[in-house]
Amino acid sequence: PSILILNGPNLNLLGLREPHIYGSETLQDVENTCRELGSRHNVSIETFQSNHEGHLIDRIHEARNKADVIVINPAGYTHTSVAIRDALLSVSIPFIEVHLSNVHAREQWRHHSYFSDKAAACIVGLGTFGYEAAIQFAVRKVIPKTT
Numbered sequence: 001p002s003i004l005i006l007n008g009p010n011l012n013l014l015g016l017r018e019p020h021i022y023g024s025e026t027l028q029d030v031e032n033t034c035r036e037l038g039s040r041h042n043v044s045i046e047t048f049q050s051n052h053e054g055h056l057i058d059r060i061h062e063a064r065n066k067a068d069v070i071v072i073n074p075a076g077y078t079h080t081s082v083a084i085r086d087a088l089l090s091v092s093i094p095f096i097e098v099h100l101s102n103v104h105a106r107e108q109w110r111h112h113s114y115f116s117d118k119a120a121a122c123i124v125g126l127g128t129f130g131y132e133a134a135i136q137f138a139v140r141k142v143i144p145k146t147t
């Protein structure tokens with residue numbers, strides 16, 4: 001089985017960017033932890049980060065018939081992107097939405113997501129542990145149903 005972990009804009013600066021909100025771990029740290037966790041469960045983990053909407057969409061298309069689950073933090077695109085939502089629905093891959101911060105405790109406009117109503121699960125406010133929680137959930141509950 002295979003899980004694709006997608007991160008949207010500005011998450012390349014994780015660890016440096018507003019650490020009081022997003023923590024001090026880097027994206028590299030998070031991706032390494034995810035790969036370790038994956039290998040413990042015999043799941044291959046692919047990772048991709050982009051600051052560009054179209055690149056994220058292309059990567060989702062590439063995952064068609066390959067990835068069993070997508071773990072996605074769409075970052076700022078959460079609140080704007082019909083196109084990324086449509087891409088996820090187009091490939092029919094179940095996805096888990098992850099946000100480091102508790103978006104519901106922040107600005108009103110962060111409360112709406114174009115993804116949540118279609119997600120297999122939504123994780124907010126667990127910090128970088130949210131990605132690990134998403135992988136665990138995928139391994140236990142989502143992959144057994146789809147493979």
Ligand code: DQA
Binds near residue numbers: 075078101103
């Ligand atoms: C975020 C929350 C979004 O509102 C914000 O635009 C981000 C990060 C999070 O992980 O908490 O870039 O997705």
